[in-house]
Amino acid sequence: MQFDQVLQYALSGLSTGAIYALIGIGFSIIYNATGIINFAQGEFVMLGGMLTLFFLELLKVPIWGAIPCAIAVSTVAGLLFERLAIRPLRQPTPINLVIITIGGSILIRGLAMLLWGKDTHALPPFSGDEPIAIGGATILPQHLWILGITIVIIAINKFYFYHTISGKAMRACAYNRRAAGLVGIDVRRMVLFSFIISSAMGAVAGIIVAPLTMVAYDMGVMLGLKGFCAAIIGGMSSGIATVVGGLLLGVLESLGAGLISSGYKDAIAFIILLLLLFLRPQGLFGKPESERV
Amino acid sequence: MKKIQIVCSFIMLSLVCSTISFAADTIKIGALFSVTGPASFLGGPERNTAQMVVDEINKAGGVKGRKLELIVYDTAGDATKAVQLATKLIKNDKVVAIVGPSTSGESMAVIPVAEKEHIPLVSCAASIKITEPVKKWVFKTAQNDALAVAKIYEHLQKIKQTNVAILTVSDGFGSSGREQLKAQAEKHGIKILSDDTYGPKDTDMTAQLTKIRGSQAQAVIVWGTNPGPAIIAKNARQLGIKTPLYMSHGVSSKKFIELAGDASEGLRLPSGRALVADMLPKSDPQKKSLLSFLKDYQNHFKAEADTFGGHAWDAVMLVKNAIEKGGDSPAAIRDQLEKTRNFSGISGIFNFSESDHAGLTKDAFVMIEIKNKDWMIVK
Numbered sequence: 001m002q003f004d005q006v007l008q009y010a011l012s013g014l015s016t017g018a019i020y021a022l023i024g025i026g027f028s029i030i031y032n033a034t035g036i037i038n039f040a041q042g043e044f045v046m047l048g049g050m051l052t053l054f055f056l057e058l059l060k061v062p063i064w065g066a067i068p069c070a071i072a073v074s075t076v077a078g079l080l081f082e083r084l085a086i087r088p089l090r091q092p093t094p095i096n097l098v099i100i101t102i103g104g105s106i107l108i109r110g111l112a113m114l115l116w117g118k119d120t121h122a123l124p125p126f127s128g129d130e131p132i133a134i135g136g137a138t139i140l141p142q143h144l145w146i147l148g149i150t151i152v153i154i155a156i157n158k159f160y161f162y163h164t165i166s167g168k169a170m171r172a173c174a175y176n177r178r179a180a181g182l183v184g185i186d187v188r189r190m191v192l193f194s195f196i197i198s199s200a201m202g203a204v205a206g207i208i209v210a211p212l213t214m215v216a217y218d219m220g221v222m223l224g225l226k227g228f229c230a231a232i233i234g235g236m237s238s239g240i241a242t243v244v245g246g247l248l249l250g251v252l253e254s255l256g257a258g259l260i261s262s263g264y265k266d267a268i269a270f271i272i273l274l275l276l277l278f279l280r281p282q283g284l285f286g287k288p289e290s291e292r293v
Numbered sequence: 294m295k296k297i298q299i300v301c302s303f304i305m306l307s308l309v310c311s312t313i314s315f316a317a318d319t320i321k322i323g324a325l326f327s328v329t330g331p332a333s334f335l336g337g338p339e340r341n342t343a344q345m346v347v348d349e350i351n352k353a354g355g356v357k358g359r360k361l362e363l364i365v366y367d368t369a370g371d372a373t374k375a376v377q378l379a380t381k382l383i384k385n386d387k388v389v390a391i392v393g394p395s396t397s398g399e400s401m402a403v404i405p406v407a408e409k410e411h412i413p414l415v416s417c418a419a420s421i422k423i424t425e426p427v428k429k430w431v432f433k434t435a436q437n438d439a440l441a442v443a444k445i446y447e448h449l450q451k452i453k454q455t456n457v458a459i460l461t462v463s464d465g466f467g468s469s470g471r472e473q474l475k476a477q478a479e480k481h482g483i484k485i486l487s488d489d490t491y492g493p494k495d496t497d498m499t500a501q502l503t504k505i506r507g508s509q510a511q512a513v514i515v516w517g518t519n520p521g522p523a524i525i526a527k528n529a530r531q532l533g534i535k536t537p538l539y540m541s542h543g544v545s546s547k548k549f550i551e552l553a554g555d556a557s558e559g560l561r562l563p564s565g566r567a568l569v570a571d572m573l574p575k576s577d578p579q580k581k582s583l584l585s586f587l588k589d590y591q592n593h594f595k596a597e598a599d600t601f602g603g604h605a606w607d608a609v610m611l612v613k614n615a616i617e618k619g620g621d622s623p624a625a626i627r628d629q630l631e632k633t634r635n636f637s638g639i640s641g642i643f644n645f646s647e648s649d650h651a652g653l654t655k656d657a658f659v660m661i662e663i664k665n666k667d668w669m670i671v672k
Contacts, residue, residue, distance in 0.1 A: 008499065016497050213496035213524065257504075263489075
């Protein structure tokens with residue numbers, strides 16, 4: 001076992017993990033504002049990637065124009081999803097909402113397949129594809145973009161949730177919807193906001209990974225599940241814990257594939273998920289919740 | 294009012310009569326392709342090609358002065374539906390032979406029907422199980438995985454890179470390839486140093502490749518269909534792996550070069566001759582068929598033909614030749630199919646016999662290398 005091999009596993013794992021983290025945070029933002037797990041989160045990742053390709057290839061928009069357009073359209077899709085599928089629900093029990101998000105994800109995937117076909121497409125990397133060597137291991141410039149953009153987005157999130165009025169209002173909804181409503185916070189608007197933010201974040205994740213993973217109408221399924229896994233490890237917090245969860249998952253997967261067996265790569269991720277749900281349902285870093293009666 | 298009724302029924306009657314008299318003159322060939330559904334990438338070009346070949350044959354005067362009629366049904370990739378439609382072709386449409394189905398699963402399901410009804414079936418699917426053991430009424434035109442593996446191993450043996458690492462996708466295509474790679478290794482003096490897999494939806498294979506880089510492998514054989522192998526090619530380039538990469542015939546389309554981009558440069562794979570038709574020497578017996586297939590397809594559909602359409606081309610032409618030689622009864626067609634020797638088709642040169650209903654050898658494949666985003670024949 002050489003050192004540079006392990007370093008390569010770790011680096012590959014970190015860059016995949018950053019993507020899981022970004023998708024995972026999307027899950028936890030909606031969970032915290034609404035109490036539902038939005039299983040359509042992976043589809044917004046796919047929309048980000050597919051729309052960028054659509055603007056780039058079919059409408060011939062340059063890449064720096066195509067990306068904002070793709071984020072904007074995905075965000076509108078998230079907004080419509082909340083308005084048309086989540087809000088009209090008469091009895092918003094968690095199980096109903098979860099099933100609706102699963103239905104929504106199948107619908108979005110189906111529409112994407114009809115619109116853009118079943119083919120896989122490649123997107124050009126943002127800044128070349130000459131590998132960068134780091135002590136015997138190599139990464140691509142795109143990996144740096146992924147790590148960088150993830151850090152920036154998490155910083156913005158942190159600022160928004162702790163230093164702006166609407167961010168604080170959203171956190172208030174997360175703690176206690178009824179009380180938040182009583183002090184004059186428009187809870188429904190906050191729910192809408194949470195969908196807008198997380199669909200935009202999902203789209204960004206899809207765009208920055210697309211040059212590495214390629215885009216297809218069904219790319220969101222597995223990425224969504226892995227992101228969900230990251231959010232669970234992080235205890236559904238919309239902060240650092242989920243990021244650590246995502247990175248941990250990425251590194252373990254990569255080490256598992258390299259050192260144990262590549263056939264068990266996905267199994268490793270899901271065994272971790274199951275163990276956590278059994279042993280520490282509050283997440284790796286969270287304290288057990290106690291309910292006051 | 295009554296007049297109209299009489300006129301109408303007269304028209305109907307004449308229509309019925311005309312179809313009957315028309316039908317008596319044509320030879321009906323049935324076709325089952327999965328034009329829609331998950332295997333539409335096979336069934337679509339196959340349907341187009343089969344129709345095109347029949348049209349061309351009829352334009353040139355038909356078979357012994359009689360026109361061919363192709364009756365195509367879409368199985369949507371569903372084995373149950375394929376069986377129902379096969380029965381319909383035989384019982385209702387009274388076809389003399391069936392070409393297709395597109396996938397191995399459907400073909401296996403249709404085989405008992407063809408065997409029971411004594412109708413020759415020329416499958417366009419790849420699995421070795423279709424014709425092994427030999428079934429009296431069943432033939433096939435697509436190349437086996439086993440032949441592709443043999444072609445790669447033969448090449449590696451020639452250039453003395455006998456220590457290999459294999460990386461296969463964990464789906465049907467990959468596991469069948471993995472089985473063959475392992476089974477044939479010893480025979481060709483190949484040693485498999487590492488045996489890894491990846492998931493069909495995986496987005497990063499650097500971990501597996503890093504492991505392979507640490508081994509002493511002289512060549513890496515990747516077995517999968519898009520997009521996995523394209524990601525692997527990119528990952529290998531990122532890791533600076535100098536070990537030559539070999540792909541399966543599963544990526545033998547321009548789409549792969551488009552997906553892998555610069556990382557596809559220098560990769561080698563076994564493929565049917567359709568990809569490199571214009572580069573073949575004049576002496577190649579398949580060249581004439583290939584060029585006419587590619588040209589006809591371009592004229593008819595304004596699109597580039599692929600190897601999948603070629604399976605249908607071979608199937609229809611084999612049936613047509615059999616009818617020409619032995620007449621249009623199913624039994625005669627079957628006997629003539631079995632006697633086919635040296636038929637230069639799209640997938641290779643077919644030599645059927647009593648003990649071989651697949652008819653191809655590993656020479657149905659050529660080793661090609663990707664150079665300047667195009668295919669080159671490896672000498």
